[in-house]
Amino acid sequence: MNKRKFELIPGVDNCAGEMKVAFPIEEYKNRLTRTRMLMEEKGIDMIFATAPESMNYITGYDCVWHRVNSPAAWFDTMAAGTAIHVDHDDFIHYDLPDEEGVIKLTSISRNTRLFYDTPCDMYGKSYIVTTEDENFKQLTIKNLKEEGWLKEGMTVGLEFGSYRPNYLVFSEMKERFEEAGCKVVDATDVIRKVRGVKSVLELQYIETATKICDVGMKAIYDVLRPGITELEVVGAYTQAQCEAGGEVQAIANMVRSGPSRSWCFHIPASRRKIMLGDPVGVDLAGVYNRYHSNQCRYFSVGEPPEKFAKMYSVNERIIEIVKDTIKPNMLASDFLKEMQKFYEAEGLWGQQYWIGGYEIGIAFPPDWVGAYTYDIYDDIDDQESRFVPGTVVNYETGFGCIDTLMFKEDKAIVLGDTTRKLMVKEF
Numbered sequence: 001m002n003k004r005k006f007e008l009i010p011g012v013d014n015c016a017g018e019m020k021v022a023f024p025i026e027e028y029k030n031r032l033t034r035t036r037m038l039m040e041e042k043g044i045d046m047i048f049a050t051a052p053e054s055m056n057y058i059t060g061y062d063c064v065w066h067r068v069n070s071p072a073a074w075f076d077t078m079a080a081g082t083a084i085h086v087d088h089d090d091f092i093h094y095d096l097p098d099e100e101g102v103i104k105l106t107s108i109s110r111n112t113r114l115f116y117d118t119p120c121d122m123y124g125k126s127y128i129v130t131t132e133d134e135n136f137k138q139l140t141i142k143n144l145k146e147e148g149w150l151k152e153g154m155t156v157g158l159e160f161g162s163y164r165p166n167y168l169v170f171s172e173m174k175e176r177f178e179e180a181g182c183k184v185v186d187a188t189d190v191i192r193k194v195r196g197v198k199s200v201l202e203l204q205y206i207e208t209a210t211k212i213c214d215v216g217m218k219a220i221y222d223v224l225r226p227g228i229t230e231l232e233v234v235g236a237y238t239q240a241q242c243e244a245g246g247e248v249q250a251i252a253n254m255v256r257s258g259p260s261r262s263w264c265f266h267i268p269a270s271r272r273k274i275m276l277g278d279p280v281g282v283d284l285a286g287v288y289n290r291y292h293s294n295q296c297r298y299f300s301v302g303e304p305p306e307k308f309a310k311m312y313s314v315n316e317r318i319i320e321i322v323k324d325t326i327k328p329n330m331l332a333s334d335f336l337k338e339m340q341k342f343y344e345a346e347g348l349w350g351q352q353y354w355i356g357g358y359e360i361g362i363a364f365p366p367d368w369v370g371a372y373t374y375d376i377y378d379d380i381d382d383q384e385s386r387f388v389p390g391t392v393v394n395y396e397t398g399f400g401c402i403d404t405l406m407f408k409e410d411k412a413i414v415l416g417d418t419t420r421k422l423m424v425k426e427f
Contacts, residue, residue, distance in 0.1 A: 001391050019105050019305045021060040022182055022289040023201060028108050032058055032084065032091060034194045035038045038085045039187075045154040046144075047187045048173070049083040051162035052364040054191040054226075056290060058082055062106040064098060067362070068325065076136045078116050078165030079173055083140075085149050092147065137169075137176045149248035150180055157187025163367075170313060171193050192371035196359060197390035200290060206360070206392055209293035210404060210415040212246035213286030217297055217418040220284075224301055224425045226276050230255040230269035246278060247287040254283035259363050261303065262298070263400075265353075275427065278304040279312075281400060285368055292368045294394045295416050296402035299423045314348060315401035316420040322395060326405060326412040330376040332385040340376055352398025360392045360404055387412065 010299035021028075036056065037048060055061045067078050080095040083220055095107040097116050098126050100123075103109050118126040131134055144150035156177045160170060174184045179359070198206070220233055233255050255269035256262050262279040273279060281294040298312055318339075325338045336356075345348040356379070359370025374385060374393070385395070391407040395414075404415045 018088045019317060021108055022205070023060070023199075027199060027220075028058070028060065029089070032089065033050065034189055035084055036086050036089075038190050039084070040159070040195060042157075042190065043155055044157040044185065044187055044190065045086050045137075046149060047127045047190060048140075048177075049082045049158040049159055049191060050079070050164050051083060051159045051191070052072065052164060053290075054159060054194070055340075056094075056163070056362055056364070057191060057195050058267075059093060059107040059109050060086065061093065061103060061109070062290065063102050064420070066164055066412050068166075069153050070233070072115070075166070076130065076167050077351070078169045079137045079140065083144060083149060086148070087363070092144070094136075094143075097125070101186055107239065111144055112140075112360075113140070113325040129407050130247050135153045137173055140340065141176050141180055145180070150177075150182065152181030152262065156182045157186050157190060158184060159188045159191075160186045189371070194371065195361060197244055197388060198392055199390070202361070203390070203392070203408065205288050205291040206404070206406065207415065208295050209246070209286040209291050210295075211286065212241050212244050212288060213284055213295050214416055214418050215244045215246070215291050216241045216284050216286060217282070217295065219279075220282055221299060222426060224274070224280065224299055226301055226427065227273050229273055230257055230280075231271060233274075233280070233282070234269045237282070241286060245288070247290070247303030249285040249287050250292065250365045251285070252365070252366035254281075256281050261310075276302055279304055279422075280307050283402065288336070288362065288388075289361075290362045292363050293404045293415055294360055294368065294402055295404065295418060296396075296400065297418055297420075297423065298400050299425060301425055304422060304424060311351075312400055312422045314399050315397050317346070317399045318342070318399065318405060319414060319420050320399065322405070323414050326387065326414075328357045328387065328407045328409060328412055330387050330412070331383065332387060333380055333382045335387070336376045336380050348399075353400075354396055355398040356360050357393045357405070360394050 036362055037106055049055055050064050083092045090113040094113045113296050114127050117130045177184050213242045216237035219237045223236035234253050253269040256264055256267050257274045257280040262281045265274055276299050280299040285292040285294045317418045321342050356375025358373040361370050387407045389409045394402055394404050396402045401420055406415055408415050
């Protein structure tokens with residue numbers, strides 16, 4: 001008589017009480033199903049996802065180091081990722097033993113394969129180890145074949161548009177899948193497209209992130225004084241946001257001050273001391289469970305330069321027009337046309353910086369810019385892009401103010417309570 005084989009999962013007692021995933025298991029399952037539906041539509045049999053945002057979205061995996069700029073000796077393990085098959089209602093996650101705890105504590109993965117690149121036992125365990133004949137990518141493909149997930153003639157999608165892994169690793173991954181008899185296609189937009197429409201809980205997280213962003217803005221105003229450095233401002237809002245339950249934002253330290261420096265939008269915070277009369281610009285995000293909400297605001301230490309104050313004062317009116325204009329399912333082009341009419345009527349057109357926005361949602365350093373963008377210059381005649389319910393984007397006024405827009409089933413809102421007026425700190 002054959003005996004049944006029972007296997008217990010090791011290590012549960014070490015992690016169960018500390019496990020934290022951001023969403024119910026049903027939401028993760030729906031994400032996987034929607035991804036598979038889009039894969040079927042596009043004729044993709046399997047996606048091997050390597051973008052941190054994709055892995056987080058599908059599995060909950062929340063790691064702080066994804067080896068995106070590692071030494072060449074570690075290039076091979078940049079191929080760690082999540083396999084999604086159109087015919088399977090689960091995924092397989094491939095990684096290093098280094099991240100075993102991260103996987104157990106932050107992801108819903110039930111099928112994890114760990115391959116080590118160090119030829120020895122570690123953590124009191126033995127792992128499958130890479131060799132000169134079988135590197136991480138080859139072991140991954142071998143296991144996918146053994147699982148019946150990879151067969152000759154299949155179409156495999158890789159996220160070539162992701163910053164992870166680098167070109168050299170992507171090239172070998174493509175070559176290895178092709179050697180296995182597969183057609184390799186770019187699947188960058190598949191999970192990104194599914195991510196583009198947020199669930200009710202995702203929208204709630206972004207609303208929470210907005211409150212955290214407002215906390216950061218208040219901390220900036222409170223701490224501003226002559227002689228404080230831009231980096232000290234970063235320290236103040238970082239502490240305040242962390243105390244409010246926020247996380248570190250994907251783009252760091254966007255504080256700039258002074259007559260010329262304050263309009264250099266992507267310059268990092270420095271040791272420059274902020275002086276009386278200096279405009280201070282801060283491009284900030286609140287972050288909750290990796291979901292971002294973006295605001296940019298300007299402050300002044302004492303009386304601001306008259307020219308700067310006049311230029312920035314238009315933002316309050318612009319955002320009021322935005323509030324009155326946006327609605328669910330609106331064509332992005334219709335929104336942009338209405339905004340252009342306002343800019344032209346007010347004599348602002350031609351004086352602005354960039355006007356438009358991009359998707360806001362899950363983000364890992366070094367970037368919080370999402371999968372798609374819209375702007376007043378290129379998309380004014382686009383008759384397809386709509387702000388469907390579940391869409392979250394930011395809007396950049398062209399005059400130094402940025403806000404996050406959220407589209408729900410019954411309404412569209414501009415998030416955030418921080419004033420759009422220039423915040424002058426008197427001394």
